[in-house]
Amino acid sequence: EIPYVFASGLIFTIIFYPMMGFTSFVTGVLYWINVSLFVLMQTYLGQLFVYALPTVEVAAIVGVLINAIFLLFAGFNPPAGSIPDGYMWLYRITPHRYSLSILISLLFGDCPNEPTYDEATQTYLNVGPQIGCQPLENTPLSIGHTTVKGYIEQVFNMKHDDIWSNFGYVFIFIAIFRVLSLLALRYINHQKR
Template sequence: MLEVIGAGVGNSNGDKTDFVKVFQSSKHFDFLQSNLDRDGVTRPSPDLPELTYSDKRAATEMTQARFLLQRFFRMYWRTASYNLTRFFLAFTLGLLFGATYVSAEYTSYAGINSGMGMLYCTTSFFGFITFSSVMPMASQDRLVFYRERAAQTYNALWYFVGSTVVEIPYVFFSTVLLLAPYFPMVGFTGAATFFTYWLHLSIHVLWHAYFGQLMSYLMPTVEVATIFGVLIQMIFFLFIGFNPPGASIPRGYKWLYQITPHKYSLALVASLVFGDCPSDGDGSEIGCQVMTGLPPSLPENMTVKDYLGDVFAMKHSEIWKNFGFALGFIVVYRLLALLALRFVNHQKK
């Protein structure tokens, strides 16, 4: 197009065609002017009623929701740098942790602590990757949101719904890419365990994506959002219940332990793979195995399930309770994001 109008790299100084004058002397310009020079088009008409809207916005609520959902899904589909990067990292991390812990044993004192470290790293690290990668995208799109909200294009609620729904399929697909090589390589078995693990890990990673969006909506720039977000994440990592273990956290800090979303996610996956020992089973589950190499401070003949409950305060019987807390944290942080979208505005004008 630049070449056609004479502004491209091949522009010649000898080409003095004035395209404005050419257009003004054409029949298309005369036709356009005749249509514009009418009552009710470029000036008020005494014969036409005043244009008024019965609602605050011209589009209906369902139209706003449909177009915003369509817009977010198209934006994510076209942003390969965001989604393909996290898909690649998910699969790479699955292979890396799988190769690191291939043929690992979890029945000794050192083995179970190493296994807990593995769960801590995989759960926390991939969640943090999602958190840090979503903030630049959310901050960049927030500028468009400010402009369109000022024009009353749509309700902030439907923008919030679009940004919420669009993350779900991408998060679930990225976590299955992580688990596909990781789950069998580290020695975990069972289709039901795999899908339950996948669901719980996806909920955890989804919370990280939503937390990144919340920081982007609250803070004026992506740099400030990153600083505050990382600070809060470091506090959560400290009180996740791995090091120090949940049962060893001092009483004065228990409230921090209880309000840490990561605590419930780690307890979910740990009790799922290490804390399961059904009474009607054959005793082959990891949780039923008697531990070896225990220090003198722990009783003899302690099973993996008992160790998990006594030391880390993670119990298989609390899986669905923890799942409810994980979903509850998502709801709370999404409500905070909705309030930030509605009432926080960092424009300078």
């Protein structure tokens, strides 16, 4: 399934990425790799449930439940900064969080030179062409003046500097799901004799 996942991810990226107005080739390649790894991770998680649980129906129900919990604690809705302290452990072990963080950081968190806000003119100076460098307008007073990158880092805790460590976590989760699938396939038997 690895060549199939990367080929289908490439087709999706070729169609979707420029359709959204993104143009950077390097970011597009990283976007493709991230989407493909996320699909691969979801595939291996599904295989784990199928191998570990007695029927496909039970595996589907558990898969929906686990994915709903993972998507709830991925750090987007609710934002990572709003997740209560008692649930932060769940936020940290959610594999979807790392793929989502890579995606958001690649597309909206790239700003090599932060623009500065001039209080006298009430405008930003040295605004770069990247989406992350653009000033965020009509923000609530509690947030103040910020850029798209600053908002993403402050509210969602998705930092562009963490992209490579997040890729590492995605690979670790893929390896964990593969090992657990192998152990389930080897040691769990639901046949009745």
